[in-house]
Amino acid sequence: xxxxxxxxxxxxxxxxxxxxxxxxxxxxxxxxxxxxxxxxxxxxxxxxxxxxxxxxxxxxxxxxxxxxxxxxxxxxxxxxxxxxxxxxxxxxxxxxxxxxxxxxxxxxxxxxxxxxxxxxxxxxxxxxxxxxxxxxxxxxxxxxxxxxxxxxxxxxxxxxxxxxxxxxxxxxxxxxxxxxxxxxxxxxxxxxxxxxxxxxxxxxxxxxxxxxxxxxxxxxxxxxxxxxxxxxxxxxxxxxxxxxxxxxxxxxxxxxxxxxxxxxxxxxxxxxxxxxxxxxxxxxxxxxxxxxxxxxxxxxxxxxxxxxxxxxxxxxxxxxxxxxxxxxxxxxxxxxxxxxxxxxxxxxxxxxxxxxxxxxxxxxxxxxxxxxxxxxxxxxxxxxxxxxxxxxxxxxxxxxxxxxxxxxx
Numbered sequence: 001x002x003x004x005x006x007x008x009x010x011x012x013x014x015x016x017x018x019x020x021x022x023x024x025x026x027x028x029x030x031x032x033x034x035x036x037x038x039x040x041x042x043x044x045x046x047x048x049x050x051x052x053x054x055x056x057x058x059x060x061x062x063x064x065x066x067x068x069x070x071x072x073x074x075x076x077x078x079x080x081x082x083x084x085x086x087x088x089x090x091x092x093x094x095x096x097x098x099x100x101x102x103x104x105x106x107x108x109x110x111x112x113x114x115x116x117x118x119x120x121x122x123x124x125x126x127x128x129x130x131x132x133x134x135x136x137x138x139x140x141x142x143x144x145x146x147x148x149x150x151x152x153x154x155x156x157x158x159x160x161x162x163x164x165x166x167x168x169x170x171x172x173x174x175x176x177x178x179x180x181x182x183x184x185x186x187x188x189x190x191x192x193x194x195x196x197x198x199x200x201x202x203x204x205x206x207x208x209x210x211x212x213x214x215x216x217x218x219x220x221x222x223x224x225x226x227x228x229x230x231x232x233x234x235x236x237x238x239x240x241x242x243x244x245x246x247x248x249x250x251x252x253x254x255x256x257x258x259x260x261x262x263x264x265x266x267x268x269x270x271x272x273x274x275x276x277x278x279x280x281x282x283x284x285x286x287x288x289x290x291x292x293x294x295x296x297x298x299x300x301x302x303x304x305x306x307x308x309x310x311x312x313x314x315x316x317x318x319x320x321x322x323x324x325x326x327x328x329x330x331x332x333x334x335x336x337x338x339x340x341x342x343x344x345x346x347x348x349x350x351x352x353x354x355x356x357x358x359x360x361x362x363x364x365x366x367x368x369x370x371x372x373x374x375x376x377x378x379x380x381x382x383x384x385x386x387x388x389x390x391x392x393x394x395x396x397x398x399x400x401x402x403x404x405x406x407x408x409x
Contacts, residue, residue, distance in 0.1 A: 033131035040135035042239035042249035050228035054220040074241045083135035113350045120343040126386035145179040173220040178337040185317040192310040226259015269329040276396040294360040332388035
């Protein structure tokens with residue numbers, strides 16, 4: 001009997017891996033644009049030769065590797081190959097991390113964990129295959145977050161969370177508003193779940209991470225902001241030769257090296273931003289409602305204050321994204337970060353077998369059991385890929401254009 005069960009588990013895992021592989025390869029081939037745009041090529045022209053500046057890490061790595069192998073790095077085709085290699089490595093790391101989460105998951109929870117991983121994979125693969133986000137540093141920031149969350153899940157080498165979150169901010173100070181929330185919330189979850197020395201360990205990690213990330217954010221956002229005026233012309237020349245069709249991304253370099261505020265230039269996108277996010281919320285509402293009910297139901301069932309607080313923190317975590325929505329226009333990136341937050345948190349909860357969350361989700365699924373639209377709930381995520389940058393998704397962008405044409409605005 002035991003051998004039959006083991007064989008069945010192996011078959012189920014093999015079936016999942018086959019489906020996962022087919023979806024991953026299929027979606028990548030469907031969405032990959034074979035282009036690195038000027039934004040992501042120009043960012044490689046920024047390096048620490050200009051000082052410890054924002055978004056300089058990737059360019060420093062690129063330029064160091066170029067000098068190491070002796071190639072002409074100020075070349076679009078070299079940039080494209082570099083990003084192909086980076087993307088392939090990041091996809092592999094992402095797959096390994098998802099498998100590690102799945103391996104840790106209790107056998108009773110594996111089916112739901114597999115579904116969550118499939119959905120997360122769909123969003124991750126397509127997001128960074130499109131021309132808008134191919135090579136985008138969000139990919140590296142998210143991977144640092146996923147690794148940190150896994151360490152919190154297995155409760156080993158947790159101190160590595162500190163350098164991992166610091167690296168996220170070094171890639172881009174916007175990390176503190178985009179992906180840092182998952183790490184903070186799950187560290188707080190552990191703090192409120194533990195006692196004695198174990199609680200102290202997580203408090204120490206949380207405080208160290210917060211202090212270091214705050215210092216880095218302050219440095220990049222205020223102290224060194226626009227501190228490389230003397231290198232601007234040189235960076236522009238390099239960015240031009242690296243860009244597709246020989247075009248640099250002037251707005252990026254002006255913002256990062258000269259400290260120019262682009263707020264007024266971005267106002268033209270605001271109307272589309274508002275229309276698209278409303279469209280997204282309407283069509284994504286089944287998932288928002290489902291997750292909201294599951295988390296609120298979990299809080300209501302708790303009898304201890306600390307338990308209520310740790311699940312309340314899960315609900316409040318995405319509020320770190322609000323400054324981005326208020327002051328910036330890359331609504332696609334912020335929305336992707338919000339969706340990634342909940343997927344990663346739920347993958348974490350299933351991996352550690354949090355019965356409170358799992359029971360709430362099971363109750364929600366039970367309510368959907370006999371609903372005629374249930375199958376559509378499971379396949380609707382295909383509607384929201386790929387996420388973009390200023391536009392939320394391709395789907396919302398097209399509906400927004402149609403709406404504005406009809407209304408005449």
